[in-house]
Amino acid sequence: MSIDKHNHDEKHHHHSDIGDKPWQAIRIEAVESLLHEIGVINSSDVDAIVHHYEEKVGPKTGARVVAKAWTDPDFKARLLADGLEACAELGIGGPETERLRVVENTDTLHNVVVCTLCSCYPWPILGLPPAWYKSSAYRSRLVREPRKVLEEMGLQLTQETEVRVWDSVSEIRYLVLPQRPSASAGMSESELMDIITRDAMIGVARVSV
Amino acid sequence: MMSLTSGLDAAIAGKPFDSITFQLPWTARAFGLMLAASRAGHFSLKTFQAGLINTIDVSESRGLEIRTEEDYYTCWLEALTNLLESKQILTGQQLEIAEDKVRVRLRALDHDHSHTHIQGFPAPIYMEHGKCK
Numbered sequence: 001m002s003i004d005k006h007n008h009d010e011k012h013h014h015h016s017d018i019g020d021k022p023w024q025a026i027r028i029e030a031v032e033s034l035l036h037e038i039g040v041i042n043s044s045d046v047d048a049i050v051h052h053y054e055e056k057v058g059p060k061t062g063a064r065v066v067a068k069a070w071t072d073p074d075f076k077a078r079l080l081a082d083g084l085e086a087c088a089e090l091g092i093g094g095p096e097t098e099r100l101r102v103v104e105n106t107d108t109l110h111n112v113v114v115c116t117l118c119s120c121y122p123w124p125i126l127g128l129p130p131a132w133y134k135s136s137a138y139r140s141r142l143v144r145e146p147r148k149v150l151e152e153m154g155l156q157l158t159q160e161t162e163v164r165v166w167d168s169v170s171e172i173r174y175l176v177l178p179q180r181p182s183a184s185a186g187m188s189e190s191e192l193m194d195i196i197t198r199d200a201m202i203g204v205a206r207v208s209v
Numbered sequence: 210m211m212s213l214t215s216g217l218d219a220a221i222a223g224k225p226f227d228s229i230t231f232q233l234p235w236t237a238r239a240f241g242l243m244l245a246a247s248r249a250g251h252f253s254l255k256t257f258q259a260g261l262i263n264t265i266d267v268s269e270s271r272g273l274e275i276r277t278e279e280d281y282y283t284c285w286l287e288a289l290t291n292l293l294e295s296k297q298i299l300t301g302q303q304l305e306i307a308e309d310k311v312r313v314r315l316r317a318l319d320h321d322h323s324h325t326h327i328q329g330f331p332a333p334i335y336m337e338h339g340k341c342k
Contacts (some may be wrong), residue, residue: 021315024279024286025235030307031290032242034299041249046241049248053240054231096244096254117262119281128231128240134281136274170258 010048058127059198061092062175065125066201067192069102070180080104083175087125094124097173103166104177105203110157112150112203113166114142120168122175126201133202143167153204176203183209236282243289252292260288 035041054058065087071078081084083100087093099123103111115121116139121129132138142149146163150156157163166174178200184192184207221307247254257282264284275281293299 022233022235024239024278024283025233026308026311026315027290027304028238028242028286029311030304031293031299033311034303034307035242035246035293038299040251041242041245045245045248046238049241049244050237054237064274095248102258118258119261120258130308131232131278131281134278136269137276139275146328150258170255175218 001019024069052172053123053128057094059196059201060193061124062122062126062198063193063196064090064194065092065175066177067189068182069177070192071189076177079177096123097125098170099172100125100175101166101172102175102177103164105179107179108163109164110150110203111164111166111174111176112142112146113168113176114139115168117169118142118145120170120173122168122173125173125175126198130198150204153199155205176201177204178203178207181207181209229312232278233282236278236285239282239286239289243285246293246298251298253298257288257292260292261285264288 032041032043032046036043065079068090069079075086075089078089079102083102084093084097086102087100107109115133119129119134121133138149140188143165146165147157150163168174178196180192181195187195187209195209196207197205200207231240243257246252247257261284264287268280268284269275273280275284290304294301
């Protein structure tokens with residue numbers, strides 16, 4: 001018997017017959033209780049993972065990396081050579097990213113990241129991806145018309161600017177090293193961290209002061 | 210052409226550090242459960258990801274665009290259960306029984322709750338009627 005008893009077309013926005021509890025919530029609770037019972041997982045491990053991703057990692061982790069690269073040229077060189085190894089110097093990393101390639105934005109080059117097939121993302125550095133990153137629209141359109149999509153998201157690029165779209169896959173994840181705004185000269189590393197956004201590290205925004 | 214609008218505008222409005230947490234509790238469990246099972250060595254992340262890609266592809270080829278976290282994690286959940294079945298970690302029948310148990314438990318909770326629930330506002334504990342002059 002197939003596990004999937006629901007009609008696929010009904011899957012989106014379908015509720016169970018128990019109050020407002022969606023059928024997905026019932027199913028995941030059932031899967032968890034089964035896996036816990038047969039010793040495949042321990043529910044406390046699930047709690048710990050969820051807590052880690054909700055509380056411990058997020059875009060601020062990536063902002064730390066970028067701020068360090070902006071203020072330490074030697075670190076920046078190491079980061080561009082081997083993203084994961086440089087992040088490890090700051091105690092950042094995890095088993096969910098095998099390889100991290102850091103791509104640098106310049107006056108004439110703009111990098112932006114997508115996962116065309118699903119939602120590959122450097123979890124240990126940026127946390128979990130935003131909803132739009134996983135959407136069909138972003139995934140299918142960015143690769144075809146990046147300038148237009150970026151414009152819709154509020155980022156206008158000149159025609160002279162070269163745009164590179166990086167397709168994140170399970171083996172290689174990408175982090176954009178945004179350009180440091182000239183107005184940020186004199187800011188400390190922690191002040192810089194406050195202006196660096198998740199969107200800039202994906203490449204759909206610039207950093208501004 | 211697919212649009213970035215319809216529900217996504219709010220997500221892309223300049224909030225630098227949003228979307229860190231899960232919007233729906235069940236999506237957090239689905240995420241954590243997959244990672245816990247993978248870390249325990251029952252399958253690799255790459256294997257799960259291949260299943261997720263396939264599920265998303267099937268969904269999108271049927272015209273079901275991913276627009277929300279719910280859409281995305283529904284594919285995630287389907288990929289996870291299919292993988293657990295193909296690895297013979299659990300069967301559809303076991304899952305069906307487990308789902309029934311969850312429903313029974315939830316209905317019991319619902320029932321208990323309805324007995325203790327205060328209907329409307331509680332009456333005041335003291336009342337003094339006004340007097341006409």
